[in-house]
Amino acid sequence: MKQKTKVxxxxxxxxxxxxxxxxxxxxFDENGFLNSKICKKDGISIAGISPFDLIDTNLRFRGSSMRGALDGAQAILNKKNMNPLILDRERDIILFPCRSPIREDCVWLSLRHVKSxxxxxxxxxxxxxxxxxxIILDVSMHTFSKKMHRAYELRYKIQAQTLEFEEKAMEAGVRYHLMKGEVGMNYEGGGLVE
Structure with missing residues (x-):
């Protein structure tokens, strides 16, 4: 059962x-509380919250949440369970769970740091x-491979969607002029400007 903490x-x-x-x-600490072991390029540290809550805290700091990131990945991938998530698109930080994210024994890896x-x-x-x-994970290579491919699929699809959106946003459009009406709160106009 997932430990509940205030995030x-x-x-x-x-x-x-x-x-x-x-x-x-x-x-798990000596009292049985679930903490996080954070592996970085320059060493390992311990955070006093669970991996799920650690990732959620990082997402909230960036203006999102675990729920939002997982819902977004589900919408993009059209898959319901155990999806990767984008923590920071600009820095290409994509994390994927090696098991169900709600399991206490779930390990999260960064896609960019898996060499082989x-x-x-x-x-x-x-x-x-x-x-x-x-690291030796207690998941089969077939399962791990599927999770890696899903993370790559998320990266590819979000890059493709972003590129398509940005290209459309830069297309020339029509010009208009808006101004607040003398009565009321609405902006009026919208007629084409020649």
Missing amino acids: NSEMKREYAISSETIGILPN YKPSGVRHTQVELSNDST
Whole structure:
């Protein structure tokens, strides 16, 4: 059962997920409370909140939320469960869960930091990370591969949608002139300006 904690948009520096963040792992303290082990290129630190809440806090700091990011990924991918999410599109920070995000044992990896992966027995996958570290996950290589492909699909689709939107926004349109009417609160006009 997922541990409930109050999450707000206040960001502690040590909780920040950046482009240097490789993965976020569950880590239970001596009292059994779920914390996060944050793996970065330059080392590992512990955050005093669960991975789910850590990611949610980072998303809220950027003006979104875990719910919004997962709903957005679901709409783009048209898939219901265990979707990756975009934490920061401009910095290409895409995180994907190796299990269901609501499970306490869910490991989140950053797509940009997965160098390679291979089977490690029947039900495990060894992942080589961008800093040449490795992690053995308790998911099959087939399952891990599907999650990687889904993260790449999300990256591709969001880039394609953004490009299409920006191209349409830059197309020449019609000119108009609006001004507040003498009576009321509405802006009036909208007639074409020659």
